[in-house]
Amino acid sequence: MLRPLPMANPLWAPWRIEYILSPKDRSRGCVFCGVAEASADELRARHVVCVTESAFVVLNRYPFASGHLLVVPHAHVDAVEALDDTAYDALFRLLRESVVRVKRAFKPEGLNVGLNLGAVAGAGIAEHAHAHVVPRWSGDTNFMPVLADVRVVPQALDATLDHLAPHFADVPGRVRGPAACP
Protein backbone atom coordinates (compact mmCIF):
# COMPACT_ATOMS: atom_id res chain seq x y z
CA MET A 1 0.00 0.00 0.00
CA LEU A 2 1.22 3.45 -0.86
CA ARG A 3 1.77 5.75 2.00
CA PRO A 4 2.63 9.43 1.84
CA LEU A 5 6.22 10.04 2.70
CA PRO A 6 6.71 12.03 5.87
CA MET A 7 7.58 15.60 5.06
CA ALA A 8 11.02 16.72 6.03
CA ASN A 9 10.91 19.14 8.91
CA PRO A 10 12.55 22.28 7.55
CA LEU A 11 15.02 23.95 9.84
CA TRP A 12 13.65 27.32 8.83
CA ALA A 13 10.14 27.83 7.55
CA PRO A 14 9.60 31.55 7.15
CA TRP A 15 6.54 31.05 4.98
CA ARG A 16 4.55 29.81 7.95
CA ILE A 17 4.99 32.81 10.20
CA GLU A 18 4.94 35.46 7.49
CA TYR A 19 1.48 34.45 6.43
CA ILE A 20 0.15 33.89 9.95
CA LEU A 21 1.28 37.29 11.15
CA SER A 22 0.47 39.31 8.06
CA PRO A 23 -2.02 42.15 8.44
CA LYS A 24 -5.46 40.88 7.55
CA ASP A 25 -7.10 44.30 7.59
CA ARG A 26 -6.38 45.59 4.09
CA SER A 27 -8.84 48.49 4.32
CA ARG A 28 -5.98 50.96 4.78
CA GLY A 29 -4.25 49.86 1.61
CA CYS A 30 -0.90 48.27 0.88
CA VAL A 31 1.62 48.61 3.73
CA PHE A 32 4.50 48.74 1.24
CA CYS A 33 3.13 51.51 -0.96
CA GLY A 34 3.73 55.24 -0.44
CA VAL A 35 7.27 54.93 0.90
CA ALA A 36 8.76 56.77 -2.09
CA GLU A 37 6.84 59.92 -1.08
CA ALA A 38 7.09 59.53 2.72
CA SER A 39 8.78 62.15 4.91
CA ALA A 40 11.74 61.27 7.12
CA ASP A 41 9.42 61.17 10.14
CA GLU A 42 7.04 58.82 8.34
CA LEU A 43 9.96 56.62 7.33
CA ARG A 44 10.98 56.38 10.96
CA ALA A 45 7.42 55.55 12.06
CA ARG A 46 7.28 52.79 9.43
CA HIS A 47 10.77 51.52 10.35
CA VAL A 48 12.13 52.17 6.87
CA VAL A 49 15.92 51.92 6.93
CA CYS A 50 16.84 53.28 3.51
CA VAL A 51 15.10 54.49 0.34
CA THR A 52 16.50 54.44 -3.18
CA GLU A 53 14.91 55.60 -6.44
CA SER A 54 13.29 52.22 -7.14
CA ALA A 55 13.25 50.29 -3.87
CA PHE A 56 13.55 50.47 -0.09
CA VAL A 57 14.63 48.50 2.97
CA VAL A 58 12.27 48.13 5.92
CA LEU A 59 12.41 46.21 9.20
CA ASN A 60 10.04 43.27 9.31
CA ARG A 61 7.43 44.05 11.96
CA TYR A 62 7.43 40.37 12.91
CA PRO A 63 11.09 39.44 12.76
CA PHE A 64 12.63 36.00 13.13
CA ALA A 65 15.72 37.66 14.46
CA SER A 66 16.85 41.14 15.28
CA GLY A 67 17.73 42.76 11.98
CA HIS A 68 15.26 40.82 9.81
CA LEU A 69 14.86 43.10 6.79
CA LEU A 70 12.56 43.26 3.83
CA VAL A 71 13.80 44.68 0.54
CA VAL A 72 10.86 46.02 -1.42
CA PRO A 73 10.44 47.58 -4.87
CA HIS A 74 8.35 50.76 -4.90
CA ALA A 75 6.34 49.23 -7.73
CA HIS A 76 3.23 47.44 -6.49
CA VAL A 77 3.56 44.16 -8.39
CA ASP A 78 2.97 40.58 -7.28
CA ALA A 79 5.76 38.99 -9.35
CA VAL A 80 9.42 39.78 -9.85
CA GLU A 81 9.01 39.25 -13.59
CA ALA A 82 6.52 42.14 -13.60
CA LEU A 83 9.30 44.57 -12.69
CA ASP A 84 11.02 46.35 -15.54
CA ASP A 85 14.78 45.85 -15.85
CA THR A 86 15.62 49.05 -13.96
CA ALA A 87 13.41 48.16 -11.00
CA TYR A 88 14.56 44.53 -11.01
CA ASP A 89 18.22 45.49 -11.01
CA ALA A 90 17.64 48.10 -8.31
CA LEU A 91 15.86 45.55 -6.10
CA PHE A 92 18.63 42.98 -6.27
CA ARG A 93 21.42 45.54 -5.95
CA LEU A 94 19.73 46.82 -2.80
CA LEU A 95 19.34 43.22 -1.60
CA ARG A 96 23.08 42.74 -2.02
CA GLU A 97 23.82 46.01 -0.20
CA SER A 98 21.50 44.92 2.59
CA VAL A 99 23.35 41.65 3.04
CA VAL A 100 26.64 43.54 3.28
CA ARG A 101 25.23 45.97 5.87
CA VAL A 102 23.51 43.31 7.97
CA LYS A 103 26.80 41.43 8.16
CA ARG A 104 28.56 44.59 9.33
CA ALA A 105 25.87 45.65 11.78
CA PHE A 106 25.05 42.31 13.40
CA LYS A 107 27.97 39.98 12.61
CA PRO A 108 25.65 36.99 12.10
CA GLU A 109 27.02 33.49 11.62
CA GLY A 110 24.87 33.10 8.49
CA LEU A 111 21.94 34.64 6.65
CA ASN A 112 18.77 33.52 4.95
CA VAL A 113 17.92 35.44 1.81
CA GLY A 114 14.82 34.73 -0.20
CA LEU A 115 11.43 35.51 -1.63
CA ASN A 116 8.07 33.96 -0.87
CA LEU A 117 6.09 34.51 -4.06
CA GLY A 118 2.34 33.99 -3.78
CA ALA A 119 0.21 33.29 -0.71
CA VAL A 120 0.55 29.53 -1.19
CA ALA A 121 4.32 29.97 -0.91
CA GLY A 122 3.85 31.83 2.35
CA ALA A 123 3.92 35.45 1.27
CA GLY A 124 2.18 37.50 3.93
CA ILE A 125 1.73 40.40 1.52
CA ALA A 126 1.61 38.55 -1.77
CA GLU A 127 0.31 41.47 -3.79
CA HIS A 128 3.53 43.49 -3.33
CA ALA A 129 6.57 41.27 -3.94
CA HIS A 130 9.47 41.63 -1.49
CA ALA A 131 12.65 39.84 -0.45
CA HIS A 132 13.76 38.80 3.04
CA VAL A 133 17.19 39.11 4.62
CA VAL A 134 17.42 37.30 7.96
CA PRO A 135 20.61 37.20 10.03
CA ARG A 136 21.09 33.80 11.69
CA TRP A 137 22.95 32.50 14.66
CA SER A 138 23.39 28.89 15.72
CA GLY A 139 20.71 27.95 18.22
CA ASP A 140 18.10 30.43 16.99
CA THR A 141 16.13 27.82 15.00
CA ASN A 142 12.41 28.39 14.88
CA PHE A 143 12.21 30.44 18.02
CA MET A 144 9.61 32.80 16.56
CA PRO A 145 7.26 30.42 14.72
CA VAL A 146 6.26 28.68 17.95
CA LEU A 147 5.05 32.02 19.27
CA ALA A 148 2.47 32.73 16.63
CA ASP A 149 0.77 35.45 18.63
CA VAL A 150 3.91 37.24 19.65
CA ARG A 151 4.04 40.93 18.93
CA VAL A 152 7.41 42.53 18.88
CA VAL A 153 7.51 45.59 21.06
CA PRO A 154 7.88 48.80 19.04
CA GLN A 155 10.83 49.91 21.17
CA ALA A 156 12.83 46.92 19.97
CA LEU A 157 12.21 47.93 16.36
CA ASP A 158 13.17 51.55 17.11
CA ALA A 159 16.43 50.41 18.66
CA THR A 160 17.15 48.14 15.71
CA LEU A 161 16.42 51.00 13.31
CA ASP A 162 18.81 53.32 15.16
CA HIS A 163 21.53 50.68 15.04
CA LEU A 164 21.02 49.78 11.40
CA ALA A 165 20.19 53.05 9.60
CA PRO A 166 23.73 54.54 9.87
CA HIS A 167 25.09 51.42 8.15
CA PHE A 168 22.87 52.25 5.15
CA ALA A 169 23.86 55.92 4.92
CA ASP A 170 26.32 55.26 2.07
CA VAL A 171 24.21 52.83 0.04
CA PRO A 172 24.67 53.71 -3.66
CA GLY A 173 21.58 55.46 -4.98
CA ARG A 174 20.18 56.24 -1.52
CA VAL A 175 17.79 59.19 -1.73
CA ARG A 176 16.38 59.30 1.80
CA GLY A 177 16.49 57.69 5.22
CA PRO A 178 14.52 57.83 8.45
CA ALA A 179 14.63 60.80 10.81
CA ALA A 180 17.22 60.41 13.53
CA CYS A 181 16.23 59.25 16.98
CA PRO A 182 14.38 62.15 18.68
Ligand SMILES: [Zn+2]
Ligand atom coordinates in the same frame (compact mmCIF):
# COMPACT_ATOMS: atom_id res chain seq x y z
ZN1 LIG B 1 2.01 47.99 -2.60
